[in-house]
Amino acid sequence: xxxxxxxxxxxxxxxxxxxxxxxxxxVLEDVKAGMSKDDLMEQHRHVLGLNNINVDIxxxxxxxxxxxxxxxxxxxxxxxxxxIEPTAGEVELDGVNIVDLNEKELRRLRREEMxxxxxxxxxxxxxxxxxxxxxxxxxxxxxxxxxxxxxxxxLDRVGLxxxxxxxPHQLSGGMQQRVGIARALTSxxxxxxxxxxxxxxxxxxxxxxxxxxLDLQEELKKTVVFISHDLDEALKLxxxxxxxxxxxxxxxxEPQEILMRPNDPYIVDFISDINRARVLRVRSVMEKTQDIxxxxxxxxxxxxxxxxxxxxxxxxxxxxxxxxxxGAQVGVLKMTDLVKxxxxxxxxxDGMRSSAA
Amino acid sequence: xxxxxxxxxxxxxxxxxxxxxxxxxxxxMDALVSQTTGEEASTSIWELPFPSMDALxxxxxxxxxxxxxxxGLENGFLAVKDSMSVVLDPITQPLSWLLEGALYGILTxxxxxxxxxxxxxxxxxxxxxxxxxxxxxxIGGLAFIDYYSxxxxxxxxxxxxxxxxxxxxxxxxxxMSRSDRMRASTIPVLDMLQTLPPFVYLIPLIxxxxxxxxxxxxxxxxxxxxxxxxxxxxxxxxMVDETVIEAANAFGMTKRQKLYGVxxxxxxxxxxxxxxxxxxxxLAMVVIASLVSAPGLGVLVLRGINNLELGVGLVxxxxxxLLAVMLDRTTKAALDRINAAQKG
Ligand SMILES: Nc1ncnc2c1ncn2[C@@H]1O[C@H](COP(=O)(O)OP(=O)(O)O)[C@@H](O)[C@H]1O
Ligand SMILES: [Mg+2]
Numbered sequence: 001x002x003x004x005x006x007x008x009x010x011x012x013x014x015x016x017x018x019x020x021x022x023x024x025x026x027v028l029e030d031v032k033a034g035m036s037k038d039d040l041m042e043q044h045r046h047v048l049g050l051n052n053i054n055v056d057i058x059x060x061x062x063x064x065x066x067x068x069x070x071x072x073x074x075x076x077x078x079x080x081x082x083x084i085e086p087t088a089g090e091v092e093l094d095g096v097n098i099v100d101l102n103e104k105e106l107r108r109l110r111r112e113e114m115x116x117x118x119x120x121x122x123x124x125x126x127x128x129x130x131x132x133x134x135x136x137x138x139x140x141x142x143x144x145x146x147x148x149x150x151x152x153x154x155l156d157r158v159g160l161x162x163x164x165x166x167x168p169h170q171l172s173g174g175m176q177q178r179v180g181i182a183r184a185l186t187s188x189x190x191x192x193x194x195x196x197x198x199x200x201x202x203x204x205x206x207x208x209x210x211x212x213x214l215d216l217q218e219e220l221k222k223t224v225v226f227i228s229h230d231l232d233e234a235l236k237l238x239x240x241x242x243x244x245x246x247x248x249x250x251x252x253x254e255p256q257e258i259l260m261r262p263n264d265p266y267i268v269d270f271i272s273d274i275n276r277a278r279v280l281r282v283r284s285v286m287e288k289t290q291d292i293x294x295x296x297x298x299x300x301x302x303x304x305x306x307x308x309x310x311x312x313x314x315x316x317x318x319x320x321x322x323x324x325x326x327g328a329q330v331g332v333l334k335m336t337d338l339v340k341x342x343x344x345x346x347x348x349x350d351g352m353r354s355s356a357a
Numbered sequence: 358x359x360x361x362x363x364x365x366x367x368x369x370x371x372x373x374x375x376x377x378x379x380x381x382x383x384x385x386m387d388a389l390v391s392q393t394t395g396e397e398a399s400t401s402i403w404e405l406p407f408p409s410m411d412a413l414x415x416x417x418x419x420x421x422x423x424x425x426x427x428x429g430l431e432n433g434f435l436a437v438k439d440s441m442s443v444v445l446d447p448i449t450q451p452l453s454w455l456l457e458g459a460l461y462g463i464l465t466x467x468x469x470x471x472x473x474x475x476x477x478x479x480x481x482x483x484x485x486x487x488x489x490x491x492x493x494x495x496i497g498g499l500a501f502i503d504y505y506s507x508x509x510x511x512x513x514x515x516x517x518x519x520x521x522x523x524x525x526x527x528x529x530x531x532x533m534s535r536s537d538r539m540r541a542s543t544i545p546v547l548d549m550l551q552t553l554p555p556f557v558y559l560i561p562l563i564x565x566x567x568x569x570x571x572x573x574x575x576x577x578x579x580x581x582x583x584x585x586x587x588x589x590x591x592x593x594x595x596m597v598d599e600t601v602i603e604a605a606n607a608f609g610m611t612k613r614q615k616l617y618g619v620x621x622x623x624x625x626x627x628x629x630x631x632x633x634x635x636x637x638x639x640l641a642m643v644v645i646a647s648l649v650s651a652p653g654l655g656v657l658v659l660r661g662i663n664n665l666e667l668g669v670g671l672v673x674x675x676x677x678x679l680l681a682v683m684l685d686r687t688t689k690a691a692l693d694r695i696n697a698a699q700k701g
Contacts, residue, residue, distance in 0.1 A: 110609035122604035126622045126699050
């Protein structure tokens with residue numbers, strides 16, 4: 001997990017608005033002037049879907065968009081491949097505004113640049129698992145004899161060896177979603193969109209799927225946009241976390257940063273229930289220093305979780321650890337600081353909303 | 358004096374009424390009755406006639422009688438009939454050829470080719486030994502009692518008409534599923550076709566085409582039977598899971614790829630249910646159509662009624678039931694196989 005500033009922006013979302021209703025243009029000015037979602041509904045009978053979204057999605061990152069049901073996550077991700085047309089704003093892919101694409105260019109983008117994984121799998125029930133996995137190539141006109149090996153390769157990779165001739169309804173939910181992932185991978189697109197891809201699965205299977213995704217990502221380094229309403233999932237997967245509420249971005253940034261410095265009561269609420277020791281990492285809590293402290297109890301890694309440090313300390317609160325990264329010291333962690341970090345944060349006093357509220 | 362004289366007096370239309378001239382209008386029934394009995398029309402409130410056209414005509418001879426309405430309709434129809442025939446005749450002529458060809462073909466081909474062919478089709482569609490045995494026994498039985506040629510004529514007509522229903526019905530259903538406007542304008546027509554008693558279609562058709570032409574009953578059957586296949590195609594395509602359609606869009610399918618690769622295959626169970634109903638309705642109509650010279654088992658039913666030949670009527674009725682069961686089971690078996698392939 002390196003800092004994202006050095007990476008290239010793959011997708012840039014700029015001042016994006018989406019209003020659902022009979023005449024969205026007519027109320028756009030009201031929304032830009034700051035009308036809230038509830039007021040817009042009450043006064044103009046329009047639904048505010050997205051409100052001035054600005055997000056940079058970096059190449060090779062997993063960007064997680066999180067929020068409660070109805071906060072606009074699905075609407076936002078569908079703007080990236082224009083399954084939904086924006087009311088105003090831009091979405092740039094490699095610097096090209098996709099809002100300006102004509103039908104043919106848009107089709108090329110959907111076929112070659114972006115693939116999608118759906119919450120309810122959305123496999124074609126009348127086609128075999130193999131044909132489903134090869135769907136992206138089939139759509140491009142590649143004959144089955146040619147896409148078969150590619151589709152089989154990805155089916156094997158997601159753990160579905162030998163199931164190519166089955167039909168989707170013969171598989172369990174978790175296996176169907178593996179087909180969904182294989183389908184997205186077979187398209188060989190640099191961007192993968194996942195709308196609550198694991199939300200419909202049992203907790204244990206969900207964990208497996210998250211591990212599978214991280215594993216694949218290690219190898220493939222795709223640009224993944226992942227939607228979730230589950231904070232634990234978001235924290236596990238995210239390089240960059242975007243928190244949505246009522247269609248606007250409440251806060252975005254590195255997940256550790258958001259945990260340590262939430263800037264809104266909404267987020268404080270959100271993170272109050274999580275096991276902080278399990279998700280917070282040493283690098284977020286340590287004191288950055290090259291000085292070697294007295295009474296060093298041991299060495300810990302920059303990316304270790306606090307939970308593992310607590311286990312190492314066997315509950316002693318007086319200890320101090322040296323933090324290393326690639327073998328070199330980058331900081332020092334006092335157990336007392338660690339314990340302080342475990343106290344749930346109140347909204348930072350000086351926190352500023354990152355977007356129009 | 359008539360009950361509604363005052364209406365015309367109040368409107369100041371007496372002159373117009375007089376000018377209408379009593380002599381030109383034929384006498385209405387009431388007038389005739391009152392004339393022969395020599396009584397004035399009663400004015401008691403209990404016997405107040407509804408202000409119908411005939412009642413008003415009595416008060417004012419220039420006012421049209423109700424028979425003028427039916428007469429006018431008839432004249433109007435006869436006036437456009439010739440020009441309609443000029444257009445409709447050539448368009449529908451292929452239907453006559455198809456029906457004549459099918460009837461000729463099925464009767465001139467020897468039975469030892471037709472029966473095995475039918476059995477092969479049933480086997481190919483249903484893959485069920487039980488159904489195959491049932492069909493073999495039924496056709497064999499009908500042939501044994503010398504009803505073979507009638508049953509085959511009925512079957513030939515049904516096959517031609519059901520084929521044309523599917524040929525036209527499925528595209529119409531697809532068009533309806535794609536455009537709400539098209540749907541809104543088609544549904545009243547379908548409702549009308551479905552609620553009109555079949556005898557009523559026959560009336561204008563008899564005027565348009567000559568009774569000896571096969572297309573007359575062909576059109577009647579198609580109009581009656583095409584409705585379910587249209588409705589169920591539309592419904593089937595509209596019911597296709599939206600998330601699957603979204604996935605098809607997200608992977609960049611063209612409209613055409615979506616239609617042939619996703620929508621039609623997923624609507625197929627519904628379309629097949631429509632085909633099944635269409636075939637059953639063709640069968641019902643082909644019996645009625647024997648009134649207008651459709652050959653087959655219906656002719657025998659009609660003979661049973663007209664000549665009070667109880668045995669002929671009952672046996673041909675049984676033959677129709679057997680045909681119905683064969684057609685129904687075979688198409689349902691096809692439907693089941695499609696369902697099994699899609700939803701274990
Ligand atoms: N087609 C639509 N018409 C009207 N309102 C919509 C439509 N799609 C979504 N919305 C509204 O937009 C908001 C965001 O919806 P959605 O993006 O589905 O939320 P999420 O995926 O975060 O649960 C909700 O209030 C929803 O009711
Ligand atoms: Mg959603």
